[in-house]
Amino acid sequence: MTELDDLRAAARAWVADNFPRELAGRAPVMGQRDLDDTAALEAWKTRLCAKGWGVPTWPVEYGGGGLSPAGAKVIREEIRKAGGWNPIGWSMGVRMFGPTLLEYGTEAQKQRHLPSIARGETRWCQGYSEPGAGSDLASLQTRAQDAGDHFVVNGQKIWTSGAQYADWCFCLVRTDPTRKHEGISFLMIDMGSPGIEVRPIQLISGSSPFCETFFTDVRVPKENLLGPLNGGWTVGKRLLQYERQRSDDAPARPGEARPLNEVAVEILGLDAAGCLADPDLRPRLTEHLMDRRLLRLTMDRAAADAKGAGPSAATSILKNVSSVVNQTRAELLLEIYGLGGLGWEGEDFDPDALANTREWLSGKASTIYAGSYEIQNNIISKRILALPDPASAAA
Numbered sequence: 001m002t003e004l005d006d007l008r009a010a011a012r013a014w015v016a017d018n019f020p021r022e023l024a025g026r027a028p029v030m031g032q033r034d035l036d037d038t039a040a041l042e043a044w045k046t047r048l049c050a051k052g053w054g055v056p057t058w059p060v061e062y063g064g065g066g067l068s069p070a071g072a073k074v075i076r077e078e079i080r081k082a083g084g085w086n087p088i089g090w091s092m093g094v095r096m097f098g099p100t101l102l103e104y105g106t107e108a109q110k111q112r113h114l115p116s117i118a119r120g121e122t123r124w125c126q127g128y129s130e131p132g133a134g135s136d137l138a139s140l141q142t143r144a145q146d147a148g149d150h151f152v153v154n155g156q157k158i159w160t161s162g163a164q165y166a167d168w169c170f171c172l173v174r175t176d177p178t179r180k181h182e183g184i185s186f187l188m189i190d191m192g193s194p195g196i197e198v199r200p201i202q203l204i205s206g207s208s209p210f211c212e213t214f215f216t217d218v219r220v221p222k223e224n225l226l227g228p229l230n231g232g233w234t235v236g237k238r239l240l241q242y243e244r245q246r247s248d249d250a251p252a253r254p255g256e257a258r259p260l261n262e263v264a265v266e267i268l269g270l271d272a273a274g275c276l277a278d279p280d281l282r283p284r285l286t287e288h289l290m291d292r293r294l295l296r297l298t299m300d301r302a303a304a305d306a307k308g309a310g311p312s313a314a315t316s317i318l319k320n321v322s323s324v325v326n327q328t329r330a331e332l333l334l335e336i337y338g339l340g341g342l343g344w345e346g347e348d349f350d351p352d353a354l355a356n357t358r359e360w361l362s363g364k365a366s367t368i369y370a371g372s373y374e375i376q377n378n379i380i381s382k383r384i385l386a387l388p389d390p391a392s393a394a395a
């Protein structure tokens with residue numbers, strides 16, 4: 001028996017004893033966060049966090065499980081086999097900010113923030129984009145002025161996902177207006193500070209997943225600077241690599257428990273030769289299933305190759321490919337459901353089909369957020385293929 005086999009046996013026994021069975025198979029789908037059974041969910045969250053398995057690869061002293069990526073995968077697999085999921089594993093604190101803090105934070109900063117993220121208690125939001133700074137993020141203008149023992153922050157962020165629920169914001173601010181990339185710093189801002197106003201942006205669907213966030217004379221203690229003064233661009237870019245990293249910790253997608261070909265056969269049936277009854281859909285479905293399998297294998301290989309060193313510029317490739325694979329999945333599922341796949345609400349529609357309509361629409365955003373598809377292609381051409389930068393080539 002290898003160490004991983006021992007871990008698997010221990011994890012299986014622990015999950016059998018601790019995962020509330022009534023939650024089995026009820027992982028929230030993308031965009032649908034809350035379960036009504038909150039007592040069972042809270043119990044599961046508490047037990048998982050006490051074990052350190054909400055953030056299995058973080059060091060034990062900060063509330064993690066101290067496991068290798070391979071060990072974390074074993075835990076994930078055993079929880080999945082029981083129909084469970086990691087209820088804190090998909091937050092911005094866990095996926096983006098925590099790993100960046102582990103790399104760049106002082107000991108005091110780590111002690112202060114990591115354990116509460118690991119317990120799923122504090123929520124973080126991302127203050128990067130501004131009305132005049134999206135793809136060209138380094139044009140950001142939110143200003144942080146030195147006022148002795150603190151900074152005074154003024155400006156506006158936009159598309160701040162979940163800002164209305166967040167306790168803290170990791171924020172890129174301008175500390176030197178005379179320099180572009182070298183004039184940016186990375187601040188941790190308490191969202192309860194006086195002078196912060198959050199205005200949710202209401203979408204046509206009625207939901208408000210993101211906000212405008214205004215800062216007016218907000219005092220931020222100097223100890224909340226992460227990394228060097230004017231060195232925030234490096235820290236911020238590293239965080240983006242964590243954001244772009246894809247993992248199978250993501251909440252389930254509609255119908256994900258069953259392979260797409262099974263759903264297709266159930267709904268469309270088979271022809272006389274025993275093949276899927278829609279000859280046009282058949283090759284596209286096969287191609288998608290192969291792409292999806294290849295993506296999973298490549299993600300595993302990239303994680304193994306990294307040997308715990310974390311993500312690299314290669315995450316831009318995985319981000320683009322996984323966004324397109326997931327968008328294709330939602331398109332195919334929509335086609336398979338036919339008219340039944342066009343419902344928005346109501347009991348006449350299959351719940352999985354309804355969830356897929358929303359996933360199909362919300363999934364369009366995946367080639368925009370965390371840096372658009374085109375910007376990832378620019379990074380791939382510059383940082384991986386070492387092609388000349390079009391901007392400097394033209395100069």
Ligand SMILES: Cc1cc2nc3c(=O)[nH]c(=O)nc-3n(C[C@H](O)[C@H](O)[C@H](O)COP(=O)(O)OP(=O)(O)OC[C@H]3O[C@@H](n4cnc5c(N)ncnc54)[C@H](O)[C@@H]3O)c2cc1C
Nearest residue numbers: 126127128129134135159160161365368369370371372374
């Ligand atoms: C669902 C969602 C959630 C988000 N959450 C957050 C969040 O929590 N916090 C946050 O800070 N931001 C968030 N964002 C903002 C996101 O990061 C930006 O939308 C994104 O970086 C693109 O910026 P932009 O919208 O200003 O588009 P623009 O930069 O104006 O781009 C418009 C188009 O031009 C293309 N383009 C621009 N420059 C180039 C170039 N050099 N080469 C080739 N093509 C180019 C882009 O690819 C895009 O297609 C979120 C966005 C979405 C959709």
